[in-house]
Amino acid sequence: MISKKFVQQQKEKLEKEKEAVREQLKSFATEDPKLKGDWDTRFPKRNGGVGGSAMEDATDQVEEYVTSLPIEHSLEIKLRDVNLVLEKIEKGKYGTCENCKQKINEKRLKVNPSARFCIKCQK
Numbered sequence: 360m361i362s363k364k365f366v367q368q369q370k371e372k373l374e375k376e377k378e379a380v381r382e383q384l385k386s387f388a389t390e391d392p393k394l395k396g397d398w399d400t401r402f403p404k405r406n407g408g409v410g411g412s413a414m415e416d417a418t419d420q421v422e423e424y425v426t427s428l429p430i431e432h433s434l435e436i437k438l439r440d441v442n443l444v445l446e447k448i449e450k451g452k453y454g455t456c457e458n459c460k461q462k463i464n465e466k467r468l469k470v471n472p473s474a475r476f477c478i479k480c481q482k
Contacts, residue, residue, distance in 0.1 A: 361454045361465060369472045370448050373441050376472070380438045388431050396439050400427045437473075444473045456480050 384390070388398040403420045447453045454463045458480035467474050474481075 361462070361468075365465065365468075366448060366453050369453065369468060370445065372472045373445055373448075377438065377441045377445070380434050380441065384431065384434050384438070387427050396435060396442070398431055398435055400424060400431045440473045440475065444475065447475075 384398050388400045391397040391399055403423045444453065447455070454465070454468055455461070456463055456477040457475045459477060461477055463474055463477045467478060
């Protein structure tokens with residue numbers, strides 16, 4: 360049985376993690392108001408030079424944008440997982456494996472507060 364104190368501590372950790380992930384996303388992406396949980400990477404805008412330096416700057420912009428896309432996707436997934444677990448806390452279902460419905464080991468939850476599956480089902 361997981362104590363209420365432990366759940367509260369995990370909730371606080373998850374809230375901090377949620378805010379940290381949102382801040383990371385805000386640094387290079389914009390939250391899509393039409394699609395919950397979706398963020399759109401902003402295309403970097405710089406004042407290009409003239410001639411060859413303008414082409415080089417444009418290439419750098421595209422490269423930066425393409426590099427940011429998988430980071431955005433990864434952070435969106437992380438944020439989604441944190442939000443799902445926070446919902447489980449609110450519903451009183453924190454620490455229950457979504458697959459087998461068994462309790463998730465408290466040690467696992469300490470290491471990964473947003474764990475949704477027990478070790479056995481995660482494999």
